[in-house]
Amino acid sequence: MEPLEIAQKIKERFPEEVKDIREFRGQVSVTVKRERIVEICRWLHDEPELDFDMLKDLCGVDYLGKKPIRFEVVYTLYSMNHHHMIRLKAEVPEEDPEIDSVIEVWRGADWHERECYDMFGIKFRGHPDLRRILLPEDWEGHPLRKDYPEKGPEKEWKGFQDVLDTARRLQEYVWKG
Numbered sequence: 001m002e003p004l005e006i007a008q009k010i011k012e013r014f015p016e017e018v019k020d021i022r023e024f025r026g027q028v029s030v031t032v033k034r035e036r037i038v039e040i041c042r043w044l045h046d047e048p049e050l051d052f053d054m055l056k057d058l059c060g061v062d063y064l065g066k067k068p069i070r071f072e073v074v075y076t077l078y079s080m081n082h083h084h085m086i087r088l089k090a091e092v093p094e095e096d097p098e099i100d101s102v103i104e105v106w107r108g109a110d111w112h113e114r115e116c117y118d119m120f121g122i123k124f125r126g127h128p129d130l131r132r133i134l135l136p137e138d139w140e141g142h143p144l145r146k147d148y149p150e151k152g153p154e155k156e157w158k159g160f161q162d163v164l165d166t167a168r169r170l171q172e173y174v175w176k177g
Contacts, residue, residue, distance in 0.1 A: 003028035
């Protein structure tokens with residue numbers, strides 16, 4: 001099935017939730033309201049004609065200065081059975097940077113959602129273990145936000161010395177072995 005046909009099926013099934021459909025260079029993106037993202041994803045997964053059994057990617061986007069919506073969560077879905085793809089986008093406002101987790105649809109969303117939380121500060125309601133995945137738990141800020149300082153936090157991270165000590169111990173162990 002062609003991506004525009006899939007987009008039309010989404011619009012027919014969820015007419016109030018589809019905000020926009022765009023095609024660019026053969027790729028189609030469907031922007032939906034965040035409130036029913038799990039229901040939309042569940043339908044895309046379970047509908048035999050669509051069968052989106054693979055979440056290829058989930059990422060965040062920061063449109064600093066764009067009002068009223070600053071962030072998007074982007075889901076790239078693929079059907080292994082039908083060999084078709086679609087991109088879903090859900091807008092997330094800066095004042096309430098939360099969206100429901102889709103782990104109940106695709107278990108593989110676990111680490112993708114954690115990375116999006118870590119890098120953008122977007123929270124995924126219902127995630128079973130939402131914590132940082134790339135940065136230490138005590139890290140301040142979210143580095144992929146466009147207003148994050150280029151040089152990182154103003155003060156040195158307090159765990160930096162622990163990292164140096166661990167690296168030094170590892171190097172000693174490797175050289176002894």
